[in-house]
Every structure is written in C-alpha cells, then in structure tokens.
Amino acid sequence: MTGPAARALEIEQLVVRYYGRSDDALHDVSLALEPGAFVSVAGANGAGKSTLALAAAGLIPRIVRAETAGRVVIDGEVALDRRSGEGVGSSPASAGRRQGYRAGIVFPNPANQLSGTKTSVREEIAFGLENLGVPRAEMDARIDRVLRDLHIEHLADRPPYAISGGEQQRVAIASIIAMDLPLLVLDEPTAQLDPLATLSVADHLVQLAGEGVAVLAAEHASAVLARSRNTLVLSGGRTVSLAPPGTALQPAALAGTGLESPTLVALAAAAGLGPEAAFDEAAIAAALRQSPSANADAKPRPVADAPVRAWQPVRAQPPAAIEVRGLVHRYPTGVEALRGIDLDIPPGQSVAIVGQNGSGKTTLVKHLNGLLSPTAGDVRVGGASVAGVPVHRVASTVGFVFQNPDDQLFSRSVEAELHFGPRNLRLPKADADRLVEAALDAIGLTAERAANPYDLNVSARKLIAIGSVLATDPAVLVLDEPTTGQDSPGIDRVGAIADMLHAAGRTVIAISHDMEFAARHFERVVVMRLGEIVADGPPSATLSGSRAELLASTGLTPPPAARVAALLGLDLVPADAAQLLHGLGTTRP
Amino acid sequence: MSEAVGFFRPGAGWLHRLNPYPKLLLLVWGVLAPFVLPVVAIPFLIVGYLAAGLSAGLGRPYIRAALIAPLVVVLPIILINGFFYPGRNEVIFAIGPLALTVQGLVFGLPIAGRVLAAFGVTVAVVMSTRPDDLMETLVQRGTNPRLAFVVLSAIQAIPRMLDKAGRILEAQQARGLPASGSPSARVRAVVPLLGPLIIGSLIDVRERSLALEARGFSSGAARTAYRIVETTPRDVTVTRLALLALALLPIVAIARLTGALPG
Numbered sequence A: 001m002t003g004p005a006a007r008a009l010e011i012e013q014l015v016v017r018y019y020g021r022s023d024d025a026l027h028d029v030s031l032a033l034e035p036g037a038f039v040s041v042a043g044a045n046g047a048g049k050s051t052l053a054l055a056a057a058g059l060i061p062r063i064v065r066a067e068t069a070g071r072v073v074i075d076g077e078v079a080l081d082r083r084s085g086e087g088v089g090s091s092p093a094s095a096g097r098r099q100g101y102r103a104g105i106v107f108p109n110p111a112n113q114l115s116g117t118k119t120s121v122r123e124e125i126a127f128g129l130e131n132l133g134v135p136r137a138e139m140d141a142r143i144d145r146v147l148r149d150l151h152i153e154h155l156a157d158r159p160p161y162a163i164s165g166g167e168q169q170r171v172a173i174a175s176i177i178a179m180d181l182p183l184l185v186l187d188e189p190t191a192q193l194d195p196l197a198t199l200s201v202a203d204h205l206v207q208l209a210g211e212g213v214a215v216l217a218a219e220h221a222s223a224v225l226a227r228s229r230n231t232l233v234l235s236g237g238r239t240v241s242l243a244p245p246g247t248a249l250q251p252a253a254l255a256g257t258g259l260e261s262p263t264l265v266a267l268a269a270a271a272g273l274g275p276e277a278a279f280d281e282a283a284i285a286a287a288l289r290q291s292p293s294a295n296a297d298a299k300p301r302p303v304a305d306a307p308v309r310a311w312q313p314v315r316a317q318p319p320a321a322i323e324v325r326g327l328v329h330r331y332p333t334g335v336e337a338l339r340g341i342d343l344d345i346p347p348g349q350s351v352a353i354v355g356q357n358g359s360g361k362t363t364l365v366k367h368l369n370g371l372l373s374p375t376a377g378d379v380r381v382g383g384a385s386v387a388g389v390p391v392h393r394v395a396s397t398v399g400f401v402f403q404n405p406d407d408q409l410f411s412r413s414v415e416a417e418l419h420f421g422p423r424n425l426r427l428p429k430a431d432a433d434r435l436v437e438a439a440l441d442a443i444g445l446t447a448e449r450a451a452n453p454y455d456l457n458v459s460a461r462k463l464i465a466i467g468s469v470l471a472t473d474p475a476v477l478v479l480d481e482p483t484t485g486q487d488s489p490g491i492d493r494v495g496a497i498a499d500m501l502h503a504a505g506r507t508v509i510a511i512s513h514d515m516e517f518a519a520r521h522f523e524r525v526v527v528m529r530l531g532e533i534v535a536d537g538p539p540s541a542t543l544s545g546s547r548a549e550l551l552a553s554t555g556l557t558p559p560p561a562a563r564v565a566a567l568l569g570l571d572l573v574p575a576d577a578a579q580l581l582h583g584l585g586t587t588r589p
Numbered sequence B: 001m002s003e004a005v006g007f008f009r010p011g012a013g014w015l016h017r018l019n020p021y022p023k024l025l026l027l028v029w030g031v032l033a034p035f036v037l038p039v040v041a042i043p044f045l046i047v048g049y050l051a052a053g054l055s056a057g058l059g060r061p062y063i064r065a066a067l068i069a070p071l072v073v074v075l076p077i078i079l080i081n082g083f084f085y086p087g088r089n090e091v092i093f094a095i096g097p098l099a100l101t102v103q104g105l106v107f108g109l110p111i112a113g114r115v116l117a118a119f120g121v122t123v124a125v126v127m128s129t130r131p132d133d134l135m136e137t138l139v140q141r142g143t144n145p146r147l148a149f150v151v152l153s154a155i156q157a158i159p160r161m162l163d164k165a166g167r168i169l170e171a172q173q174a175r176g177l178p179a180s181g182s183p184s185a186r187v188r189a190v191v192p193l194l195g196p197l198i199i200g201s202l203i204d205v206r207e208r209s210l211a212l213e214a215r216g217f218s219s220g221a222a223r224t225a226y227r228i229v230e231t232t233p234r235d236v237t238v239t240r241l242a243l244l245a246l247a248l249l250p251i252v253a254i255a256r257l258t259g260a261l262p263g
Helices: A050-057 A122-131 A136-149 A165-177 A195-210 A222-227 A263-270 A280-291 A361-365 A414-424 A429-443 A458-470 A486-501 A515-521 A546-554 A560-567 A576-588 B021-034 B043-057 B059-068 B071-084 B101-130 B131-140 B145-173 B183-214 B233-257
Strands: A010-015 A025-031 A038-042 A067-074 A078-082 A103-104 A183-187 A214-218 A230-235 A236-241 A321-329 A336-345 A349-355 A378-380 A398-401 A475-482 A506-509 A526-529 A531-538 B092-093 B096-099
Touching: A010 A576, A025 A038, A025 A214, A025 A230, A025 A236, A038 A195, A038 A222, A050 A067, A050 A183, A050 A214, A103 A122, A103 A165, A103 B183, A122 A136, A122 A165, A136 A165, A165 A183, A165 A195, A183 A195, A183 B092, A195 A214, A195 A222, A222 A263, A230 B131, A236 A349, A236 A458, A263 A515, A263 A576, A280 A560, A321 A349, A321 A361, A336 A378, A336 A531, A349 A361, A349 A486, A349 A515, A361 A475, A361 A506, A398 A458, A414 A429, A414 A458, A429 A458, A429 A486, A458 A475, A458 A486, A475 A486, A486 A506, A486 A515, A506 A515, A515 A560, A531 A546, A546 A560, A560 A576, B021 B043, B021 B101, B021 B131, B043 B059, B043 B101, B059 B101, B071 B096, B071 B101, B092 B101, B096 B101, B131 B145, B145 B183
Parallel strands: A038 A214, A038 A230, A103 A183, A183 A214, A349 A506, A349 A526, A398 A475, A475 A506
Antiparallel strands: A010 A025, A010 A067, A067 A078, A230 A236, A321 A336, A321 A378, A526 A531, B092 B096
C-alpha cells in the first residue's frame, strides 16, 4: 500500500506563525515521508528547522501554541488539518486531540530531556516505555538493544545527571529510539556530540531507516546530512529544495540561504563529480588526482568571512603566559577528570582543545580562572598562581565564556549585557563605552543593541555571551564550545572573533568538537583523552590524516579536507575545500 | 549504583533496605511527633534520629545536613526569642540594649528543638530513599502516576536548581562579579544571579514539558513499571508499627490539650 495512509508523515502546505510575530516561521512547506525514509533538514539558524521538527512530531499546535494552516498527518493520524482555504487559525479544533505516540522527538539540549526522576541510565530509557505501557518483560531487550546500538552500554548503571552533556544526549536519543515509534524526529541531535559519536548516531539513523522507521533530522552536521536519503533545505521558513544531499547541498543550490556547502560536497563539485559521489572521499581524492586543472585557479579561502574589524586593545594587559604543572583534578564523586596535565601557553597564542565528551577539556580550562582548584599540581597565569585568588579578580585577566548563554544573560538589552563585565571590572566609562561598541561590532549585533537578548535566538545569545566577555578586553579569552548550535555564518563569526583577538596579541583558547573550526582558526591544537594530553602541536601535526587512529581513540576525526588530503598522499591539514584545492595547486608541478 | 543523585546517597544500611512506604509513614510520624509529644521528648527524638541515621551508615554528610545546615533556621529562632521575648524577664547577660533572657530561651529552645528534630528525620529518609523507588511505591499504593511523578519531580528540582544556581554563579564570577564580600556587593549580585536562574528555569520548564510529552507522559496508556520495589515481612512489620505510632499521636495530643499529660 503506497497511498497517503501508509505514509509515516505527510505535511501539506504547512504555515506556522508564533504569536506576537509578524512573519511566518514556516510558510507553505510540504513534505512526505514513507516508512524507511531518512530526510535531513538543513538551513541557517532561524530558517524554520526546529518549527518543522515540532510540527512533524505533532507538538504544534497541540503543545506549542501558534497560528497554523495546512495539514499534518502522522502515521495516518491527523495532527493538524487547517487547509489553506480555511485560513490561518489559532485553535487546534480539528487537530488530533492526542497523538497515539506515533512520533518521537529528540531535542538539542540533553539535560532538559531527562525525566529528572531516574537514578540510572537504564531506568531513564525505561521511562518512555513505562508511559506507553510496554510490558515489563519486553523492556530489558529494548533497552539492551539501544544501549548496544548507540555504544553506551558502559553508561547503563550511571545516574543520568552525573554523565557528560554528550553522553546525556546519546541517552536522550536512545530513550526515544527505544519507544519503537514509526516516526523519529530529531532537532539538532548531535550538536553536543564529538565527531565519532555523531557518526555513530548518523549510522544508527541509517540502520533505523533500514528497519522501516521514518527519520526526519534537522541538522548542521554534515555526517548526518550525508547519510540521509534526501535533504530539505529551508530558508526564511520556505522550502528551497528537496533532493538527495549531494544535490541539495551543492554550492550553487545553497546560494542565498546563508548556508555553506559541506566541505566534501564543495570538493566533489570542484573535482567535477556528480551529486551521487558528493560525500565519497575516495572518489573525490581519485577525481582530484586525475584533474589537476580543477585546482589551478583555486585561491585559499579568506581566514574569516565575517566582516570583523581589527581589535583595538583598550586595557594595557601585561603578557599572560599560562603554565600548568602536574594538574590533577578529582571530583567529589571520585572521578579523576585530569590526570597530571602539563601545559605551557605563551602569551598571544591561539589554542584549540579537542577531545571526546568527558575527556576533561572543560575541567582543564576551569582551572585557568580559578573556577576549579587543583587536587594536585599548580596553574599559573602571568607568573602568578591562580590558587586562592577569587574568580572575579582573575576575570580581569582571563575572560571565560560558558557553553550555555542562558546561564549568564539577564540584562534588558544587548548593550546593557555587554556593559556588565566592564562595570564589574570598574573600567572608566569612556573605556567601557569603546569596548562595548567594539564588542557589538565584533559579534555583529550593533543593530540589535537595544533588543532584549531573550528575544533573539540561541545562536545570537551565544554571540552576546562572547561579546560580554570580549568587552572586558581580557588578556586571555577562553571559549567553551562556542560553535555548538551555530550555523556556518555563526561559526565564521566566532572564528573571526578568535582571529581578531589573536591578531591583537591576546591569548585565545577554545574547546571545540568542530575539527574544521579548530584547524582553520587556531595555531595549536591540544588533544585530550581521559584526562590526559595525548597530542599537542600545530593542526598540521595533530589533525592530519596520519593521526586518524590517535584521534579516533578520543572520539575525533581529522577535518574532511584533511582526510581527502591524506588519501591524496599530501602532508597537509586543510581546514576546508578551498585550502585543499589551493594546497593541491601549489604542491603540483 | 554508586553515585549520589539529588539528595539521595547510595548505601546498604538498614534504612536503605527499608521499603519507602513504611519510611514515608515514619517520616510523617517523625515530623509530627516533636510538635505533639511533650518537650521532654525532644532531646530523645533528636538523639534517636541521629543514632538511626548514623547506624544506617549515612555518616558525615547526614550530620552536616541534619545538624549543621538547619542552624540557619534554628539559630535565629533561639536568638530572636532569647533577646526579644516580651515582658519583664530574667536577664542572663546584656549587650547594650539587648538582653538574653531565661524566659526567651525557655520559649525559643523547644521550638528550635522541634525544627531540628523534624529536619533530622526528613534528611535521614531523603538521603536513604531512591526517588524512583518512592515514586514506584506511591504508584503501587494507588497514587496517580502523573501526580507521583509531579511530586517527585518537584523534589528532584531542588538539587537541579541548586546545580543551575552554581553554574550561574560561576558564569557571573567569570565576568568579574564579586559574589561575596561587602553587603553592598552581595546586594549588587542578586539580579545577575537571580535573573538567569528565573529566566533559565522558565526556559527549562518549557523544554522539559515538551520532552516529557515526547516520552509519552500523557499517552493515557496503562502505565507499567520497570523497577519493582519489593515488600519484605520486615517492611510489613515496620509499616504496622508506624501506623500504630501515628494513631497514638492524636491521643497524645488530646491528652496534652486536656491536661492529662504534662509538658
């Protein structure tokens, strides 16, 4: 049976407009998923991906109130039926009163997806099964299967709140998958995962689709996009294209969407390959080897696309070398997160710290401003030990941007939020004003200076959090996962800020799971595994294809262009397609 | 299970092994008893709760939570009554216009003792009871699963909120906010600390409600249970004793009100 009733999801001319907004979050979007389909959704932040995910899971307008039009049918059950002829309506009168739990949805924020009442991961996964009335006898088999499929058996007996964010996210995904629903919707499920965990989730989605589950995944990660059968590209709430990812994500197809083509797709296009080979690294390498002419005119991509002016330091910060000696940190739970770290960072260096979820990256950087005290060892900044110095005093030298902006923003306007740091440091008003203006310019939100931060999306809020620390003009800027949840323009903006501060002689340290970001914007990469540093050096030495095995041991992969370079036998770590093509051009006779 | 979750501390002592239902009954008795029994019983109750907590292997964290943490509440009760009890009183000592009086202490100390005793039993039960066991027990005893979840979730929200408050404090200190020191500095820190806590909690509530929906919380299906909480003969005995003790409390209360029982 191939009619509409057999479809896992059918969306017809869907319009969604949130209350108080003058523009549609989704406008006239149509989509159908047969059982076993795997469709990814790409788009810049604000393109409507999350709204589509909520609607596809039957949560709009039943739970999330909005004005709607169009029709949504999930596995044969009507979730919304307001055809365009009936106008946009706010009452879900004709919507399915309660979905028969035909669709599961995974959200980006792991902590808020946990039940909050369970004391082990195994029981957390069982929570959804209990609610659906699954017989007790069936539960263990289902739980064991998802634990195995997502490679999280080792977490089974751990309390969900005591594991890392990346691990929590895999538990959240496992919890929904275990419910065995015909439609699985995922909204940026891999935002907090390291590259290998992302690959593992992507592979599992393929497996689920193979078993007949329809999968709809809104994602930025190219690993997930590549494995989908079709990609829906959204821009401004409207459909741009729906085609296989190799076609939908071509550079020409993304024009005007604010999105960048994934590196492999751009390389395949440059090598003259068809869309079917857009993510095939071996085919791309072979094609590039045979068509050197494709690279002749390649120019290296500018270091930063985002227009950011040079940073003019206002405060006369003395050089602040960072010296970490024999650093051990043991949490009260007994977990030894750092096992004897030695690290020297000279003033003005830009350093990316990479490693799998739970490898100790955040624990390490929290010692740089005294948020954590060493169990053993010493941390010195600018020659002085940080131990015992109040955090707010160290903040004058070491600026620290947390991963979640909502843990710090409270002011009524973007501008007021940016004044918070300089006011705490008691900077003269003229200096504070100059720094705030420069920071607003750097984060690209000068026009939104009067806006309430919470009226902006989470991507903008992350930039505001960065700007609020930037406005203190720190000698050392520490960024914890600054690219999480950012689209390609957002990542470029963050990278440009890092480059700008580095060019001004400040030290920039960033924790990241994004290997392209690390290779492109940082002169040094520190690789961590289980609380130890296992590699340290320039990207060319740490992220090359020859280090793939070492990187894999800590959940990482070389950047896609570096993997292709390795297949070509090149000793390069290009961060993106343009750098590889340029490298090819210069290394060939 | 080897890690703490919320206020619960893993262990294998007798209190940990006791079924949550009799523990809940003992908790109700333990909170009511200090306010019903004569004053003379209060020291015995406090010592008894502490002995029970320690014999159950709750250790130093229990002493901290049951004896030291409540001082924030207990000390003001003693001091306010001790210094400001109305009327002409027998002065123990005076600091300027402030005088600590016998009558004030006689009035304040029993109240403080009652609060301390109630804390002692509550902490012992909370630290020795897995939240999900409590929820399952309530459901097995006929409580609506949704109601049980909401109650449990509210209890578990306290450590979650404390955790979030800790993260916010870290984030604001990292932006140069002095969160300690002079009273004026502490006052200035209130908005930057409470603002994100309130706004973030509202965002969390929205996200958590969506996530609960995604986990079938309102599916309407007859709920099943993964975790089976067993009831041993000992649990039955303790339940009966606790019910008996609870039944005696109104009798004691009436006896005290009618003057049949002094204190």
